[in-house]
Amino acid sequence: MSRLPQLVPISIADLEHNAHTTLAINALDYYRSGANDMQTLKDNQDAYSRLRLRPRILRDVSKVDTTTTLLGHKVSSPICIAPTAMQRLANDAGEKATARAAAKAKKCMILSSWSTTSAEDTIEAGREVPWDQSASGALPLFWFQLYVYKDRVVTEQLIRRVEKAGYKALVITVDTPFLGRRLADVRNVFKLPGHMSMANFEHKDSKESSLAAYVVSQIDPTLNWSDIAWVRSITKLPVVVKGVLTAEDAKLAADTGVEAILVSNHGGRQLDGVLATIDALPEVLEAVKGRGVEVYIDGGVRKGTDVLKALALGAKAVFLGRPILWGLAHDGEEGVSLALNLIQQEFELAMALAGCCKIEDINRDHVQHGTTARSKL
Ligand SMILES: Cc1cc2nc3c(=O)[nH]c(=O)nc-3n(C[C@H](O)[C@H](O)[C@H](O)COP(=O)(O)O)c2cc1C
Numbered sequence: 001m002s003r004l005p006q007l008v009p010i011s012i013a014d015l016e017h018n019a020h021t022t023l024a025i026n027a028l029d030y031y032r033s034g035a036n037d038m039q040t041l042k043d044n045q046d047a048y049s050r051l052r053l054r055p056r057i058l059r060d061v062s063k064v065d066t067t068t069t070l071l072g073h074k075v076s077s078p079i080c081i082a083p084t085a086m087q088r089l090a091n092d093a094g095e096k097a098t099a100r101a102a103a104k105a106k107k108c109m110i111l112s113s114w115s116t117t118s119a120e121d122t123i124e125a126g127r128e129v130p131w132d133q134s135a136s137g138a139l140p141l142f143w144f145q146l147y148v149y150k151d152r153v154v155t156e157q158l159i160r161r162v163e164k165a166g167y168k169a170l171v172i173t174v175d176t177p178f179l180g181r182r183l184a185d186v187r188n189v190f191k192l193p194g195h196m197s198m199a200n201f202e203h204k205d206s207k208e209s210s211l212a213a214y215v216v217s218q219i220d221p222t223l224n225w226s227d228i229a230w231v232r233s234i235t236k237l238p239v240v241v242k243g244v245l246t247a248e249d250a251k252l253a254a255d256t257g258v259e260a261i262l263v264s265n266h267g268g269r270q271l272d273g274v275l276a277t278i279d280a281l282p283e284v285l286e287a288v289k290g291r292g293v294e295v296y297i298d299g300g301v302r303k304g305t306d307v308l309k310a311l312a313l314g315a316k317a318v319f320l321g322r323p324i325l326w327g328l329a330h331d332g333e334e335g336v337s338l339a340l341n342l343i344q345q346e347f348e349l350a351m352a353l354a355g356c357c358k359i360e361d362i363n364r365d366h367v368q369h370g371t372t373a374r375s376k377l
């Protein structure tokens, strides 16, 4: 098969292009696919293009500061790393490379339950990078994404391990009672290669079965709000619910006492046909207004202007899924650093060009839906 030439990457799109030229087809398909017709996958990005920015001028933007806080921890930027499973498919250094890049950038990384490196080894790799406080006071931040296993003993043991290892929040993914139907994975009969394992669950590994069958065998489809309350009752770590898309569920999340909500459709990989996350964000924000719940977003964030739009609509932070995998595939740790730096630099430039010097300067008036001037709306 002839491969396209590599680009010298200067954008996330370039990194994606390069990953298409280098990754083995089963890994590439697993990473890039959405469910079914991939309508939501496409819409996650398209929806950002339907928004327009409203810049302010003459505001002395010679210095731009992107530091912010997530659940009380100061990080260098609201650009964070979403949990993605099986990162060693992209590069042998996998999750360790991502952790080092996150630590260097003093950004927040969420590690997937289904990582190919254990929770302990991943955070340890992050610690190899000095966690010295920068002048801004920002520090690296590691959170753990939890799939709730049918076996609650396994679930609780994992929570104890990640508490001990130093993860600072549990991000419970609630949109995967079953795996979405990703047609390419079905055709490729995708499964984890024999030399890798789901490193947090060695004894639960099921290399023989497809991913969908593994989910059916291990993940609890009876999961409901009382289980979220149960997790909260057995840990002091703050809880983030990942996969909220409606005002109704946002209210229930707040009622359950969770500290944060991650508006997510799992990168279009679960229920195809749901709203793009940036279109679902306003109703979620409205539903939890004044309840002290932080609201984040992921899905389709590829450019600095996307970050600006999400923050202008009210998100506290954005999480990147595939862009990190494209960086990993390009050049391991260096590639993840490149992905993070490219979008960080774009965001800083977008802030300056919109007249914003700090995160608090970004507000609802910096963005509008549609392409018609406000005076004509
Ligand atoms: C290859 C891949 C694996 C993923 N694995 C997980 C996972 O293990 N746990 C989880 O909660 N979300 C998982 N996600 C969803 C991401 O956390 C995130 O919601 C999504 O990728 C964001 O969209 P983006 O890829 O457009 O940035 C995965 C996404 C991809 C693309």
Ligand SMILES: CC(C)CC(=O)C(=O)O
Pocket: 085, 114, 176, 179, 211, 215, 266, 269
């Ligand atoms: C192993 C999978 C359930 C990980 C995941 O969330 C995904 O592939 O989207």
